[in-house]
Amino acid sequence: MAYLQITDFYKDFGDVKVLKGVNVQVEKGEVLSIIGSSGSGKTTLLRCINFLETPDKGSMVLDGQELFSSDIEKKDTDAELREKRLNFGLVFQSFNLFPQYTVVKNITLAPTLQLNDKIRQKNLELKKQGVKFFERRTRINEYKAIKKQEIEKEALSLLETVGLTDKKDAYPCELSGGQCQRVAIARALALKPKVLCFDEPTSALDPELTGEVLRVIKSLKNQDRTMIIVTHEMGFAKNVSDKVVFMSEGEIVEYGTPEQIFTNPKNPTLKHFLSTVSNKEEA
Amino acid sequence: MNLSLVLGELTKGFGKTLLLFAITLIVALPLGLILSLGARSKFKPLKYLVKGLIWVVRSTPLMLQVLFVSFVPFYGFGILNKDLAGFLGVEIYSLTFIFIAVAFALNYSCYFAEIFRGGIESISKGQYEAGKVLGMTKSQIFFKIILFQVIKKVLAPVSNEVITLVKDTALASVLGFEDLFTVAKGLVNQYVNLAPFLYAALFYLVFNGVLSLLFGYLERKVSYYKE
Known part of the structure; x- marks a missing residue:
């Protein structure tokens, strides 16, 4: 079984x-690009993977662990859901940085909150072991200082x-769009996700700013990160991906290596899609 | 007319006005936040209960509400104010103040609730989602990400309400509470002289001036970032 195996995802919004x-498979260290016209379900698929939407049907296994299955009746508790989400990182089209925090605070906020949870647990453990209050406080403070520095x-x-x-x-308002998106990438990486997802990371950027973001994503590929990228940048998808899927009307129409998809497309919808996109790029 | 005597009386009245002002804010700001969350609740009965309350409170005069609250113990439950004061262990006079404070706090919390609701709803969904994918709990998302942005957005409308509250305290005179306005009115009648009204107006003016400066300062303080 693949590192990330998504089987039979179905999702309706009303009618x-x-x-x-x-169905999607991603191997460890692989970069998968998802292409397709707007409304083809790319973003919804990504949101389902990140537990921002719940698929109506289907299952998802990551690294041998079943994270989601519509066969299981029991709903996840909030805590379970959070734990599962942390397997994935998501970079949004519109960055969604926290405007009131500095760049570095944007990155450290979530890890710091996790640390606080851990400290609370550790405190309880020490209490159970019968460690006295002052001793406990000294040890916790030491631990906290070290971890915060880390x-x-x-x-x-x-x-x-x-x-x-x-x-x-x-502050985010002092940065350009490209810089904001790079911060967002760093923020997602800070939680060490197993799979990093990008939802059209350059669509909200001025054309001259897309390069810096794409370069960062490419450098992550060289670190063997597993990534799923929803993108409209065909040249980039061709360049950076190990596998590409083409989605149309909620289905995966073609799946293959970048050469297969971009040089030898078989499906007529894909052929049409690629010709309109390349026309646009030439125009 | 003895000026220092008059000013002394007015200052005492202003103290009472300040007390009502402070207590109303201390109760109504957090209560307004709670109500705004209630008005957004997914639990329908709670949502409509809160929305109904806000509708009634915002649609009727504050003076009527003050009188209504003061009549509830007797007309609602047949309890004399004397007995209620005894039961609570307070003077009749303090009981009057409690009635006024309850009506004011309830009234203002409903206005604040609507301001906060508008503020909360203006925060983009992406902020919540960013918190979610970073593994934060719902309360962490609200307190660490959303709340501060809401406060920045509602500062101006809240300052408006706060300034209105200063002037609304004059409505407490309907129960004979000796606030600044009531005292001034008494002095005007006593001395057949309009000056106490002018002095009272000066008190209100200066106090609201200070509040305007304070809110201006707070707004500058949170303007270190833009959306």
Whole structure:
């Protein structure tokens, strides 16, 4: 079985059938691009993978662990859902940075909140072991200081990865769109997701700013990260992907290597799609 | 007319006005936040209960509400104010203040609730989703991400309400509460002289001036970022 195996995803919004039995496999370290015209269900598929939507039917297995199955009646508790979500990172089309926090705080916020949870647990454990209050407090404070430093260090090294070390104390409103998206990527990476997903990461950007974001994504590929990218950038998809799927009307119409999809497309819908896209690029 | 005596009386009245003002805010701001969440609840009965309350409170005069609250113990439950005050262990005079404060807090929390609801609904869905995919709990998302952005958005309308509240405290005179306005009115009658009204107006003016400066400061404080 593949590293990430999605089987038979179905999703309706009212009368509209958005996903009609989608199957996707991604191997570890592989980059999968999802292409297709608007309304083909690409984004919905990505949102289902990230537990922002619940598929009506289907199942998902990651790294041998079943994360979702519509056969199971029991609904996940909030805590279970959060844990499952953390297997994935998601970079949004519109960045969704937190405007009131600096760049570095945007990155450290979620890890710090997780650390606080961990500290609460650790405190309880120590209490159970009968460690006295003051002793407990000293040990917790030491632990907290070390971990906080680690989180900070990790955030700075991520900022280096995306080339924004000098912007660490800036607020999102002071950054360009491309810089915002790079921060968003660093923020998603800070939680060490097994699979990093991108939802049209360059669609909200001015054309001259897409390059810097695409370069960062490409550098992540060189670190063998497993990634799923919904994109309209055909050249980029061709360049960076190990596999490409073409979606149309809620189904996967063609699946293959970039060569197969872009050089030897078989499906007529895909052929038509590629010709309209390349016409646009030439125009 | 003895000026220092008059000013002394007015200052005492202003103290009472301040007390009502402060208590109303202390109760109504958090209660308004709770009501705004209630008005957005997915649990329909709660949602419509809160919306109904907000509708009634915003549609009727505050003065009527003050009188209504003060009549509830007797006309609603047949309890004399004297007995209620005894039961609560307070003077009749304080009981009057409690009635006024309850009506004011309820009234203002409904206005705040609508302001907060507007603020909360203006935050994009993407902020919640970003929190979700980062593994945050619902309360972490609300308190660490949403709330501050809401506060920034509602500061201006809230400052409007707060300034209105300063002037609305004059309505407490309907139960004979000796706030600034009531005291001024008494002095005007006593001395057959309009000056106490002018002095009272100065109190209101200066206090609202200070509040305007304070809110201006807060707005500058949170303007370090834009959306």
